[in-house]
Amino acid sequence: MSKITILVIEPGKKPYVKEIENTLKSLQHEVEGYIQAVYPWKEPVALICDEESKLKNKPFNRALRDEDGKIYDYIAGTFIITGLGEEDFASLSPELIAHFSYLFSVPEMLVSIDGQLTVLPC
Numbered sequence: 001m002s003k004i005t006i007l008v009i010e011p012g013k014k015p016y017v018k019e020i021e022n023t024l025k026s027l028q029h030e031v032e033g034y035i036q037a038v039y040p041w042k043e044p045v046a047l048i049c050d051e052e053s054k055l056k057n058k059p060f061n062r063a064l065r066d067e068d069g070k071i072y073d074y075i076a077g078t079f080i081i082t083g084l085g086e087e088d089f090a091s092l093s094p095e096l097i098a099h100f101s102y103l104f105s106v107p108e109m110l111v112s113i114d115g116q117l118t119v120l121p122c
Contacts, residue, residue, distance in 0.1 A: 005018070063119045106121045
């Protein structure tokens with residue numbers, strides 16, 4: 001059984017590095033549900049979250065932004081970032097760990113201001 005190095009991002013917390021077994025069960029354990037992998041960046045990484053996190057009303061975690069910084073979606077509940085191998089998920093390189101640790105370094109909260117949903121740093 002092989003292990004991979006991932007980045008874990010929990011609501012309200014700074015990202016941290018963790019080593020887990022490279023199995024479906026381990027991935028599901030980290031996100032506390034059925035996994036959904038999305039690929040929102042050009043880097044060879046996957047963002048893995050609970051596919052039903054919004055339906056389960058899990059707490060807001062982080063906003064996803066485009067290249068211009070405009071919010072286009074958000075992640076609820078804990079999510080992880082893994083590297084991509086040829087056929088499956090892989091360890092993140094130290095450079096990718098540093099990049100995504102910085103990208104998600106500031107926990108965020110979702111608030112309603114004058115009827116508009118806004119994301120603010122915690």
